[in-house]
Amino acid sequence: MKTTADLVGQDLHGKRVLVRSDLNVPLDDAKNITDDGRLRASVPTIKALTAAGAAVIVVAHLGRPKGSPDEKYSLKPVVTRFSELLGQDVKFAEDTVGDSAKAVVAGLQDGEIALLENLRFNAGETSKDDAERGAFADQLAALADFFVSDGFGVVHRKQASVYDVATRLPHFAGGLVGAEVEVLKRLTEEPQRPYAVVLGGAKVADKLAVIANLMKTADRLIIGGGMAYTFLKAQGYEVGTSLLDPEKVETCAAYLKEAEAQGVEIVLPVDTVISPEFSDQVETKIVPSTEIPSDWMGLDIGPKTRELFAAKIVESKTVFWNGPMGAFEMAPYSGGTKAIGQALVDATASGALTVVGGGDSAAAVRQLGFTDDQFGHISTGGGASLEYLEGKTLPGIEILDN
Ligand code: AMP
Numbered sequence: 001m002k003t004t005a006d007l008v009g010q011d012l013h014g015k016r017v018l019v020r021s022d023l024n025v026p027l028d029d030a031k032n033i034t035d036d037g038r039l040r041a042s043v044p045t046i047k048a049l050t051a052a053g054a055a056v057i058v059v060a061h062l063g064r065p066k067g068s069p070d071e072k073y074s075l076k077p078v079v080t081r082f083s084e085l086l087g088q089d090v091k092f093a094e095d096t097v098g099d100s101a102k103a104v105v106a107g108l109q110d111g112e113i114a115l116l117e118n119l120r121f122n123a124g125e126t127s128k129d130d131a132e133r134g135a136f137a138d139q140l141a142a143l144a145d146f147f148v149s150d151g152f153g154v155v156h157r158k159q160a161s162v163y164d165v166a167t168r169l170p171h172f173a174g175g176l177v178g179a180e181v182e183v184l185k186r187l188t189e190e191p192q193r194p195y196a197v198v199l200g201g202a203k204v205a206d207k208l209a210v211i212a213n214l215m216k217t218a219d220r221l222i223i224g225g226g227m228a229y230t231f232l233k234a235q236g237y238e239v240g241t242s243l244l245d246p247e248k249v250e251t252c253a254a255y256l257k258e259a260e261a262q263g264v265e266i267v268l269p270v271d272t273v274i275s276p277e278f279s280d281q282v283e284t285k286i287v288p289s290t291e292i293p294s295d296w297m298g299l300d301i302g303p304k305t306r307e308l309f310a311a312k313i314v315e316s317k318t319v320f321w322n323g324p325m326g327a328f329e330m331a332p333y334s335g336g337t338k339a340i341g342q343a344l345v346d347a348t349a350s351g352a353l354t355v356v357g358g359g360d361s362a363a364a365v366r367q368l369g370f371t372d373d374q375f376g377h378i379s380t381g382g383g384a385s386l387e388y389l390e391g392k393t394l395p396g397i398e399i400l401d402n
Pocket of ligand 1: 200201202203225227243298299323324326327328329
């Protein structure tokens with residue numbers, strides 16, 4: 001796989017480089033960026049290219065527009081912050097491959113940067129039809145001499161700007177994609193043991209495939225958040241009105257058995273913070289996870305669980321974490337996620353490789369007051385890192401190898 005390091009080794013004056021970045025940042029109602037982690041992570045590759053003399057055309061998506069322009073998902077609100085972080089003005093094109101993009105690209109001087117409007121305003125970007133995607137990729141490729149893939153958050157997608165464009169231009173892995181793959185390799189190829197994986201979040205169904213594959217490599221799976229209740233149910237306990245995926249109870253039961261057979265430790269919550277409603281305005285109680293009343297719901301792991309999970313994390317040499325331990329957006333239910341964040345910080349300090357996987361988990365740790373440098377690595381791609389750990393081939397990585 002060729003990387004930006006190979007590309008910047010040559011004189012790029014007079015050359016245009018198309019960079020696929022992941023700028024899919026969360027915005028509030030007033031269009032303020034609430035976490036700029038993905039913008040910051042995208043800067044080094046772009047700067048390396050402009051320093052070598054290239055004119056850089058950045059393409060990215062924001063949210064999930066339906067294949068046509070939708071002001072709600074415009075990338076325009078990121079331009080100011082992106083320019084600040086890059087230390088130079090970013091020119092913005094009001095479309096992706098139309099007249100505005102062509103004019104902006106034509107006017108681009110060596111060392112300048114343009115950002116094109118949301119890729120997903122074009123149906124070809126995410127189309128399942130190879131020809132439709134290919135036609136859009138042709139238009140993107142026509143804008144540049146080289147392609148750099150740096151949007152790690154999308155490399156598991158077979159999309160025009162991720163996959164097809166790489167078949168049309170000399171292609172390189174950006175620094176971010178290279179660094180992410182390096183870390184994920186360390187998790188899958190001979191990880192330092194004990195290797196603990198901490199999973200949380202709302203949807204157990206999303207994480208079952210990764211759990212199945214991790215049973216082959218991890219020593220312990222620590223499960224919290226909303227997804228833990230389906231496991232508790234599988235152990236025969238009642239979980240009240242907590243999040244539950246009734247269709248997955250049997251699968252969870254099978255995994256619990258299989259883990260035992262394989263000598264993989266599955267660690268589940270022993271106590272839970274419960275409340276009568278999904279709200280931060282009502283009373284809360286702490287009960288053993290086996291004693292959740294029928295009309296109450298579990299919204300965070302309890303204090304004993306925090307201690308138990310933290311001890312398992314701190315005694316591990318490799319830790320991967322994806323998904324919050326509770327409904328952390330509400331203060332009364334943020335303690336569990338904060339405690340796990342702190343345990344990873346402590347593990348990092350004692351020499352473990354700690355990886356926070358996923359945009360949402362990364363945003364959660366920052367929101368709770370942690371900084372990126374307290375962890376070994378904060379991945380910019382939740383879906384991509386989980387699919388990698390599932391053992392799947394990521395189309396956007398595979399195509400860079402050709
Ligand atoms: P996911 O997208 O599956 O990683 O889920 C993230 C979401 O799960 C966050 O918005 C949390 O608020 C939510 N969550 C985590 N634990 C719980 C819980 N016990 N009950 C309800 N929601 C939860």
